[in-house]
Amino acid sequence: MAPRSTGPEPFGVDRFTPVFVISVAAELADMHPQTLRQYDRLGLVSPSRQRGKQRRYSRYDVELLREVQRLSKDGVSLEGIRRILELENQVAALRARVGELMEELDDVRAARAVEHARVFAAGVAGEVVTLARGQRPRARSQAVVLWRPRG
Incomplete structure (x- = not known):
């Protein structure tokens, strides 16, 4: 699931800030904490780590957990889900790069027009x-x- 901008964030915390301990993230995602640990081991949803290796989940991580759950309920295997998430991340990175290249091209065109x-x-x-x-x-x-x- 690719990151999306959702406008101003409440309380000045963006959706990528790791704030939830595993029990809260599991409750928000409607999953068992052991499922979150398994997804972390498999690399599906990898939360940030605090001192003592304690997992901290962001709102984005919780959204990702819900997406994994939805795909799993639709019959997609965990390996299939991992591949889907990997491809979505690649698409998001490529879209960001295309945006950067378009800006560079606009700058070059503007400079050339002045030249x-x-x-x-x-x-x-x-x-x-x-x-x-x-x-x-x-x-x-x-x-x-x-x-x-x-x-």
């Missing part, structure tokens, strides 16, 4: 005069137009 921008002015006789970047037209009556090629 290739050309400034023209209309001369006194109506001719087109090319100006260097930062150069102002000689006569005040000349109109300046910024041209950016497409692409």
Whole structure:
């Protein structure tokens, strides 16, 4: 199950902060604590560890436990569930990377547009005069137009 943004978090605690001990997480997920230990051993839902190796579950972990339970009730094996969760995590990571690459591409396109921008002015006789970047037209009556090629 991929992490999703859900807006502002209550009490300033995000859904990934490990706060629940195993008994509370088991109750929230409607499972037995031993089931949570088994899922941890299998790598399905791996909570954070506190001092003394005590497990701490986040709200996200509890959501994941519920998803595992739902898939299990639908007849998916634990190995199948592990693979599904692994693939969902890969998809989430790839989507995040695509977003990063799109932002980089937008930045490159914006920089290129500025690089290739050309400034023209209309001369006194109506001719087109090319100006260097930062150069102002000689006569005040000349109109300046910024041209950016497409692409």
